[in-house]
Amino acid sequence: MITHIFVTNRLLKIMRRDVFQAIADPVRREIIELLADETLTVNTVAQKFDVSRPAISKHLKILKECGIITINKQGRERLCQIQPKNLIPAFLWIEQYRNLWEDRLDSFENYLTKLQTKNKENE
Amino acid sequence: MITHIFVTNRLLKIMRRDVFQAIADPVRREIIELLADETLTVNTVAQKFDVSRPAISKHLKILKECGIITINKQGRERLCQIQPKNLIPAFLWIEQYRNLWEDRLDSFENYLTKLQTKNKENE
DNA sequence: AAATTGCGTAACCGAATGATTACACATATA
DNA sequence: TATATGTGTAATCATTCGGTTACGCAATTT
Numbered sequence: 001m002i003t004h005i006f007v008t009n010r011l012l013k014i015m016r017r018d019v020f021q022a023i024a025d026p027v028r029r030e031i032i033e034l035l036a037d038e039t040l041t042v043n044t045v046a047q048k049f050d051v052s053r054p055a056i057s058k059h060l061k062i063l064k065e066c067g068i069i070t071i072n073k074q075g076r077e078r079l080c081q082i083q084p085k086n087l088i089p090a091f092l093w094i095e096q097y098r099n100l101w102e103d104r105l106d107s108f109e110n111y112l113t114k115l116q117t118k119n120k121e122n123e
Numbered sequence: 124m125i126t127h128i129f130v131t132n133r134l135l136k137i138m139r140r141d142v143f144q145a146i147a148d149p150v151r152r153e154i155i156e157l158l159a160d161e162t163l164t165v166n167t168v169a170q171k172f173d174v175s176r177p178a179i180s181k182h183l184k185i186l187k188e189c190g191i192i193t194i195n196k197q198g199r200e201r202l203c204q205i206q207p208k209n210l211i212p213a214f215l216w217i218e219q220y221r222n223l224w225e226d227r228l229d230s231f232e233n234y235l236t237k238l239q240t241k242n243k244e245n246e
Numbered sequence: 247a248a249a250t251t252g253c254g255t256a257a258c259c260g261a262a263t264g265a266t267t268a269c270a271c272a273t274a275t276a
Numbered sequence: 277t278a279t280a281t282g283t284g285t286a287a288t289c290a291t292t293c294g295g296t297t298a299c300g301c302a303a304t305t306t
Contacts (some may be wrong), residue, residue: 002206017203019145020143020147023143023216023217024143024144024146024147025263025264027264029143029216031299032220036219036220036223041282041283042282042284043281043282043283044284049267051266052265052266052267052273053268053282053283054265054267054283054284054285055264055265055266057283057284057285058263058265058284058285059264060138060263061284073283075272075273075274075281075282076272076273076274076282076283077281077282078282078283078284079203082220084221084223085218085224085225087217087220087224090217091214091217091218091221093152094146094209094210094213094214094217095183095214097155097159097205097207098211098214100159100205100207101207101208101210101211120169133279148293148294150294160305164252164253165252165253165254166251166252166253173294174294174295175295175296175297176252176253177254177255177296178251178294178295179293180253180254181254181255181256181293181294182294184254198251198252198303198304199251199252199253199304200251200252201252201253201254201305216305230281232302
């Protein structure tokens with residue numbers, strides 16, 4: 001797993017646009033949520049938002065540049081498809097700290113149970 | 124779990140500075156990495172970076188504002204302590220898509236080795 | 247009491263970001 | 277062939293971001 005994180009960190013330094021930046025924008029997160037369910041054309045995506053189509057086009061470009069989606073020409077339309085595996089680096093980075101928050105929750109639970117037994121002893 | 128994600132999304136919409144924005148900046152990610160190991164004073168954190176102390180101060184403020192760290196006065200120093208559980212919303216958001224990438228991946232190892240060869244090509 | 251230290255913040259600056267409108271161009275349709 | 281549709285992109289703009297220097301203030305040290 002250390003190797004994974006190492007690769008992740010190296011990758012983040014190499015990429016111009018990294019995954020963290022990509023998912024920092026709420027519109028882009030919504031786009032990801034949409035495309036997680038189904039492959040959509042650029043226009044279909046744009047219609048779900050209040051912002052203009054060119055704005056969505058740019059967001060899609062960013063998502064494409066960091067590998068989170070692919071855009072495939074089909075006639076005059078472009079199909080946007082999610083590439084979920086490219087979320088993994090971000091996932092791994094956060095997951096490093098999972099044991100940290102779980103440890104503290106555990107110790108909190110232990111603390112609570114200790115309190116409870118103590119209370120029972122006093123009763 | 125669905126409830127968690129619902130809460131997460133609502134939370135993200137309410138917060139001015141959200142966790143995703145906080146971890147979008149590489150300096151702030153490094154700060155988190157530092158504080159994951161130990162509680163540090165503002166100056167100690169600043170000394171680990173090339174940027175000025177006020178710049179670090181701002182980063183710390185942002186991390187504080189979205190709950191990822193707490194800053195406690197101790198004499199004239201300020202102790203910065205990680206609050207890892209506040210990374211959970213970001214973790215949960217990405218984790219929604221975990222089954223998606225796990226379904227499509229033949230094996231995680233393959234993915235990583237591909238990444239590694241890609242990195243070597245880029246060098 | 248005076249000097250030093252740790253830190254926050256204001257003022258400022260250049261670059262990046264996210265949005266818009268206008269346009270170009272390929273593809274489908276009439 | 278003429279028109280309509282789907283899309284990318286250039287030009288432009290306001291805002292945000294991340295950095296700096298200069299300063300102020302509280303707490304410690306001398």
